[in-house]
Amino acid sequence: MSERKATERKATERKALAGIKVFDMTQGVAGPHSTMLLAQHGANVIKVEPLDGDWGRALGKTYGDLCAHAVTFNRGKRSIALDLKTEEGRAVAKKLAADADIVVESFRPGVMGRFGLGYEDIKAVNRDVIYLSVTGFGQEGPYNGLPVTDSVIQAFSGLMSINRDGEGAPQRIGMIAIDVMTGLYAYQAISSALIARMRFGEGAYIDCSLMQSAAAFQSAKIMEHHMEDGAPQVLYVPVGTMKTADSYINITAMRDRHYVSLCQVLGREDLIDDPRFNTRDKRIEREMELMPMIRAEFLKKTTVEWCELLTAAEVMNSAISDYGDYLANEQVRAVNSVAWVEHTGLGELPMVNIPGLPAIEGADQLTECAHIGQHTAEILGEAGFAGDEISALLTANAAGQYAA
Template sequence: MLRHRRAPRRRPRLPRAGEPQVSPAALAPPAFEGVKVVELAQGVAAPYCGMMLAQNGASVTKIEPVGYGDWSRGLGRRVGDYSAEAIVLNRGKRSLALNLKAPEGRDAAFRLVADADVVIENYRPGVTRRLGLDYETVATANPSVVYATVTGFGETGPNRDLPATDTVMQGYTGFMSINRDTEGVPRRLNMLAIDVSTGLYLSQAVSAALYRKAVRGEGVHIRTSLLECAMAFQEARIVAEVFDGAAVKPVGAPVGTFPTADGYLSLNARRDAHFVRLCDIVGHPEWRADPRFASEQQRVAHAADLNALVAPFVAAHPTDWWKEKLSEADILHAKVHDYRELMDDPQVVEMEAIGWAEIEGLGRLPATRLPGLPAASARSAALAHPPRVGEGGRAALAEAGFGEAEIEALGACGAAVYA
C-alpha cells in the first residue's frame, strides 16, 4: 500500500570509465514501483489506463469474468485468449478471473480492492454498489484509495444507463461529423480514438491523485466518462464551430492528402514562404500574384480551387521525388505510410519506436514504446507479457493475504480461475 511518506532513494550506479553517460532518471526505478492497482474493468478505455500504470511500474491485477474473460479479448480476430487490442491493453498485468455473482467471488474482489492503492472500474452506474465494490464501501476499509470510475454518458442525466462504445461516442460527440468522405457522409475513424484518449485522460488524473496521496495521504474518487473525454479531445474543433462557424473549415491551403504517381503524399504548404516555394517547384510563379492566393486567409477561402490546381502536379511524380523536392524547400510533408512501411521506416528503426515481443502461440508481434519513459524502461515495458485469462491470479491472491487453502477453495467452488 502506498503510504504518506517519501520512499528511500536508491543511489544510481554511476557509469564506469568509457561507458556512455546516462541520466539519473534512466537509472531510477519506475515511478509507480510498489503501487498496487486493481482493475475492475473491461473493454478499452479503463484497461488502457491500467496498462499505462503498469508500463510505469505499477503492479496491476486485472479482474475479469470467468470463462470468456474481458470482452476486449474478442475484438476483431481472437486466437486463444488474445486479440490485437487485448495484447496491447494487458501488457504487464496479471489476470484473475472471478465470478462476481458468487458471494465468494465478491468477497475475494473486496479483499483485493481493500489492499489496493488504485481501483479502476467501468461498470454501468449502480452496478458496483450492488456488488458491494463501490467507492463508499471500499473507502470504509481503504480510506486513502484512489478510485477511478469511467462510465459511458456519465452517472446522471437521461442517457446514464445507455450502453456506450467508441463507435457510439464518435457519432454522438460530433467526431464523425469532422471526418466526412468525398460524398459528405460522416465516417467513423478506423481506430478506437475515443477509448484511447479516455484512457490517457484517466491515467493523467490517476497519476495526479497518486501524487496527492503520496504527499497528503488522501484518497479520492475520480469520475469521468467517454462523453466528457471525447469532448475534451475535440475542444478546439468545438470552439471553432462557434468562433468561425465551421468546425471543419480548412486550416490552410494547399493542405491535404494528394495522390502521387505511386502512392500518397500529405502536404502542408499553407504558410506564405512555403506556398511561394511550392509555386517555384511546380513552375507556376504566377500563382503568387493571383488575388485568390495572396494571403493565408485568402488561400483558406479558396482552398478547393488551389488544391485542385496543385493535385495534377503532385500526381505527375513519384512520392520519393516529392520528398526530395519538398525537403530541399523545407516544406511540410510526409509520405502516407501503411503500417508495414512504418515498421521498416529508417527513422522508426533508429528511434527504436517499435520492438518485437515473442508471445507463445502467436510468434513475434510489434510492440510500441510508451512515450516519455527512459529508453531502457520503455523497451522492457513494451515487451511485457500480456496474461491469458487468470494468468498470474494465484500470485495476486497470495499477495493480498489469501492462504493456500483459501485460494484452493475459491477455485474448487468455481468463484475464481487462476494460474
C-alpha cells in the same frame, strides 16, 4: 549510449509507481489502457476478469485467449479470474481492493454499488483509496446507463461531422481513438490524484467518461464551432492528401513561404503572385478554386519524386504509409520507436515504446499479457488465502485458474 540518453534513462528507469498497488476491474480498451500505463510505470497491477475473460480479449483475430488489443492494453499485469456474481467472488474482490492504492472499474453506473464494490463500499475499508470509474456518458444524466462503443461516442461528440468521405458522408476514424484517449486521460487523472494524496493525505473518486474525453480531445474544434458560428474555416491552404502518379502524398503549406516553395516545386510560379491567392486569407477563401490546380500538378510525378522535391524545398510532406511502412522506416528505427519482443505463444511482436519511459530492451513481465486467471492462485495466496480456501473458490467457480 550518449550522455543525454544516459541522463534520460537514469531519470525514468527508477519506476515512479513501484510499490503502488492497483486493483483493475476494467474491460475493453479505455480502462485497460490506463492501468497498462500504470503497470509500465512500475505499479503492481492485478487485473480481475470474468471466468471467460475480459471481452477485450476477443477484439479482432484471436490467438487462444489473446489478441492484438489484449496484448497491447494488458501487458505488464497479473490476472485473477473471479465471478463477481457470486458472493464468494465479490468477497475476494473486496479484500483485494481493500489493500489497493488505486481501484479502477468500467462497469455501467450503479453496478459496482450493487456488488458492494462501489467507491463508498471500498472507502469504508480503505480510507485513502483512489477510485476511478470509466464510463460512457458519466455517472449522471439521461444517458448514464446506455451502452457505448468508441464509434458511438465518435458520432455523439461531433468527431464524425468533421471527418467526411469524398461524398460528404460522416465517417468514423478507423481506430478506437476515443477509447485510447480516455485511457490517457484516466492515467493522468490517477497520477495527479496520487500526488494530491501524497501532499494532502486524501484519496479521491474520479469519473472519466468517454463522452468527456472525446470533448477534451476536440476542445479546440468545439471552441471554433462557437466562435465561428458553427462553420469553422480551414486553418491553412493548400493542405491535404494528393493523388500522385503512383500513390498518395500528404502536404502542408502552412505559411506564405511554404506556399511560395510549393508553387516553385510544382512549376506553378504564376500562382505565387496571383491576386486571388497571394495571401493566407485569400487562399482559404478561394480553396475550391486553388486546390484543383494544385492537385492536377501532383499527378505528373511519383510519390517518391514529390517527397524528394518537397523535402528539399522545406515543404512539409509525407507519403501515405501503412503500418508495415512505419515499422520499416529508418527514422522509426533510429529513435527506437518500436521494440521487437518475443511474447510467449505468439512469437516476435512489435511493441511501441511509451514516450517518457526507457525503451524496451527484451522480453520480461512488462511485455507479457497474462492469460485469463493465470495468477489466480498466486494472488489469492498473497492475500492470505490458505490452500484449501483457494481450492474451495475454484471448485465453486467463484474463481478460475488458467490451465496451460
